[in-house]
Amino acid sequence: MPAELVIDDVAVTYKQPGRTELRAVDGVSLTLAPGEVLGLVGESGCGKSTLARAVCGLEPLAGGSIRFGDEPVTRLGMRSRPRALRRIQMVFQNPYASLNPRRRVGSQIEDGRRAAGGTAPKLAELLADVGLDEDAAQRYPHEFSGGQRQRIAIARALGAMPDVLIGDEPIASLDASLQARVATLMRDVAAKRNTSLLFISHDLSIVRMIADRIAVMSAGKVVELGTAEEVWARPKDAYTRRLLAAIPVADGLGRLPG
């Protein structure tokens, strides 16, 4: 049974030569229920990627804990435990960098499936889920467009049957016309398997379309957390209001959010 992912008072620091260390994530607490979509938004440099990397075990914690229910994912000062690593999969911003150009797509998706052992979905099912033909398996990443490569990265992550899928700006490198499609695809494939989705973006208008709840980060802290509608329509924090005001056309009627 998947358990709730608990991010409890997490801090991540970076050393800065000759200066005091930077608290890139500063006491963040969030939960992610099975099947829930949590959007994480905020300006560049506010700590979104650092938090995602900490959840995946790629950054050691300087404080707090991350766990599935009672089972720790990481311990203070350590990267995550191998068992927890499979349970959390990440899709990165740049599919050009995250896929190996010299290996066929099928064998890269197999890497994900291997992590799940015998229970993994079939390769053909994973490709169908992300809207790719079966013959994609025999081809190489350079034969695909940016949007298709991101679909391949999503299929590889899903193959591991994670409890939590993290998208770290997974649409930022795509054409505007593709961004909403890939975002809704991630939401739909996660929902099909009751996988939680932590979707990171600086684009509040897209996050609002797919998220159940939205957390807004600024300078390493969560400054606002609420349902997607609450945060969109009735932002409490001044920083969130500024993020909303920066969106040129908010609601299809040409109105800016109040």
Ligand SMILES: Nc1ncnc2c1ncn2[C@@H]1O[C@H](COP(=O)(O)OP(=O)(O)OP(=O)(O)O)[C@@H](O)[C@H]1O
């Ligand atoms: N490896 C690192 N070493 C030192 N400082 C870092 C490192 N990675 C990130 N930082 C700093 O930590 C802060 C948070 O960065 P982070 O990448 O998490 O922000 P972000 O909100 O994801 O931004 P973006 O949307 O631009 O990726 C920034 O000030 C950044 O310069």
